[in-house]
Amino acid sequence: MGGAMRRWMIFVLMLAMANVGSAWAADAGTAAQAPDMTRVEVGNGELLVLSYHDIRDDVARKGDPDAYAVSTQNFAAHLDWLSGHGYRPVPLSEVIAASRGGKPLPPKAVLLTFDDGLRSIYTHVFPLLRAYRYPALMAVVTGWVDLPREQQVDYGPRMFTHDDFVTWDQLREMQASGLIEIASHSDNLHRGVTSNPQGNTMPAAITREWDSKTQRYETEAQYLARVRKDLTDSAARIKRELGVAPQSVVWPYAAYNSQTNAIADRLGMTVTFDLEGRHQKIGADLHGLARLLMFDNPTVNDLAYELRHDEELDGVRALQIDLDYVYDADPAQQARNLDKLIERVKQIGPSHIFLQAFADPDGNGSADALYFPNRHMPMRADLYNRVAWQLKTRAHVKVFAWLPVLGYELPDAALRERLAIKASNPKETFRLNPFEPDTRRIVADIYEDLAISGYTEGLLFHDDALLREDELRGQAPADPAARTAALIGFTQELARAAGKWRPKLITVRNLFAAPVLDPKSEAWFAQDLAAFNRAYDYTAVMAMPWMENSRDPQAWMDHLVAQVKKSPRGLARTIFELQTVDWRQRDKPIPAARLKAMAHRLQADGARHLAWYPDNFIDDQPSTRDAREIMSARGFPYLER
The missing domain is CATH 3.20.20.370 (Glycoside hydrolase/deacetylase)
Structure with a gap:
């Protein structure tokens, strides 16, 4: 960085x-x-x-x-x-x-x-x-x-x-x-x-x-x-x-x-x-x-x-923040939410914030609206630039814009239907077809509009950038590696579009754990760790054993680290993104002691970069004290006693 x-x-x-x-x-x-x-x-x-x-x-x-x-x-x-x-x-x-x-x-x-x-x-x-x-x-x-x-x-x-x-x-x-x-x-x-x-x-x-x-x-x-x-x-x-x-x-x-x-x-x-x-x-x-x-x-x-100084030894400590929880129709409450976020980030002291730039109030993983002026989507509020700038200038962190790659629910129903991927699973995240020229133009415009409208030092490409083997037959390549390369190429187009207004953007791409643990599953995701680490500055692997229904979360994590180590420059380029809640149990928080033990073991195994999601700054979960111990980028983050 x-x-x-x-x-x-x-x-x-x-x-x-x-x-x-x-x-x-x-x-x-x-x-x-x-x-x-x-x-x-x-x-x-x-x-x-x-x-x-x-x-x-x-x-x-x-x-x-x-x-x-x-x-x-x-x-x-x-x-x-x-x-x-x-x-x-x-x-x-x-x-x-x-x-x-x-x-x-x-x-x-x-x-x-x-x-x-x-x-x-x-x-x-x-x-x-x-x-x-x-x-x-x-x-x-x-x-x-x-x-x-x-x-x-x-x-x-x-x-x-x-x-x-x-x-x-x-x-x-x-x-x-x-x-x-x-x-x-x-x-x-x-x-x-x-x-x-x-x-x-x-x-x-x-x-x-x-x-x-x-x-x-x-x-x-x-x-x-x-x-x-x-x-x-x-x-x-x-x-x-x-x-x-x-x-x-x-x-x-x-x-x-x-x-x-x-x-x-x-x-x-x-x-x-x-x-x-x-x-x-x-x-x-x-x-x-x-x-x-x-x-x-x-x-x-x-x-x-x-x-x-060897810059590659510097570690990333990132909180992934939902801007939906800052937004409020009441400006006074929204200001209070922002102050609470800024104060928490200042107290924790991470190196990075991955800040949601899109609105997803229904939580289905695709964008209903955006938080910046743009040409194609509704703007829920002109909020991204303010929050990103406040985080940079008041909390002194680097802010990366977190945006979907394909998941945009366009307001024009006919256009949305024409460009949509017809997923075999109705629960699949809504996505646009990346092989359609209109999709490429619209999404590139959105990334360019983000860049000209406000501050960002990098881009986090959302986990919606996937392509199943039974989707878009006849348009998408049959070979899994070729599908992976096609999606990488599209994200690189988006980075160039944003780069018109923001030079030297750092790129991070979300990666599901399955293609790391079982390379054959690239066919089902069009994702591959080695390819990602060649294409992006960092890969944020979703190191979330509870989401993957693991019976032994620590053993699952140990296996994930071992697989990352086998990949070229794996530990140097991979951000291990932890989960802080168990979504299977109505967002029950993962115990802080469990998170600490997992983070410490990751570092002992050679992991350099950590992130987590979600960070509930409204309810202080995980607690600021625990978050400071796990996610601070400071040399000595602990409070004096």
Whole structure:
């Protein structure tokens, strides 16, 4: 999922800098200590990009009001450590040349970037870069450069004035040194705009603004025109003042999509940056280059730890949440439900929330309506974006949208009947035929509408994506593996549709346990663990022995783990999704002691990733205390006594 510092971690403090009411919260701080500073091997053609903001002499060791400020002492130590451990700082021009087939980057190439255009890049950073002869990229908000003296910018800890930002004369001096290249950080997109009827704010570069007066969202065309004008103004101002047009844009808050990147391309800014991951192979596409964000004044040991840390060892702890239990026709009760959810998630401390984005009030597994504006289904309430954003900014978790693949009960009865799979079992979940072009178009539109309407870092494909061997004969392939591949291909189309507006989405697919325990049952499900783990970032196997009528749930679970271990990268890619209630006994809760024992044994057997469903936040079941012990992603989740 990326390292401890990623694209979507610039939350509470940084949007506060842009003078907005709802801020973004940092995803995670830098790790505390590393035992040594072992070199990280980075081969030819790979690039490490480091992202800095303010460099000050008086930054607190930890907990500074500006979480993105780095002390001058630590910054100088970073430069010294990079030099002493064989890193080769390179200018952006060499990165571009390498991407076009020119000279490959040297081993352990590193690009230093500095965002926002703060005065410290001239007073503190530039002298050190000259001393080391290190090149760097400075990304400036052109609306803040030479800020008029009567204006101020709310930068979070305090109001910033003209003296806090770099001037054009200073930029010209740094550019003339040959060490500094200037990138656009937008002209006026370093701010939030209202993103939903409830008043949340999200980054201006990726959000269709909600107008409370007209009670409408910006149209897609209006939104793209706003971004285009801003980038045009920023690039023109840099060219006019410095004589050289920018080659890159560093999106504020690392918030971008394929459409805004296309706008930048047409303006000559063909390199863009992200905060996802640490380093990458350099190829022809330089969109969304990964950067490691310097956060919470990292020491040299912190930096070394981040560069040495194996991200695959990070475990997922996910709660699957029914948005149907947040929704209420009474806005006051709905607000209370949301507050209860947020508080529970904060107390438990999972890493992820799989959040239902569809309405299924009858509990039959298919969508009756959706919780976001869309083109094809009724909208029960415009709620998904608000809840997802509140979970991210208040509870500091990653939120994945949980959506059906085929299970949509379309409001047009004739169309629904024409596209429906005629299941042999009347109790089977209602599904649309994935081999019908209209199904593919409609569902892809729904996923695209989800992505443009609100925040999500990933997708959980619902367990409705199955195909029985006696269904769609003559349309579906007869071979079970081919049917499995066909459904995988469809979900990948859906991920691409959502990816138009949300880059680098993480994908998770629900998998029934039967195809894991008995590979022959792929014929009855069109599902296979190895195929899923090749196709998706994670597979969420439904590790639910009570649902499977097991007489010995623990033995059943042990067998499941053993089968997962046999699959390539099985434990690395598989999320074991536990059940918290016994649906056979009218949703009787599974005893907490049983859940704890099962979770601990899973981890002892090598399972890295755990989730559960349902999480009853309304009635606090399982209890928050027990949930914290089982599902917390914190290093020490237990309460003090």
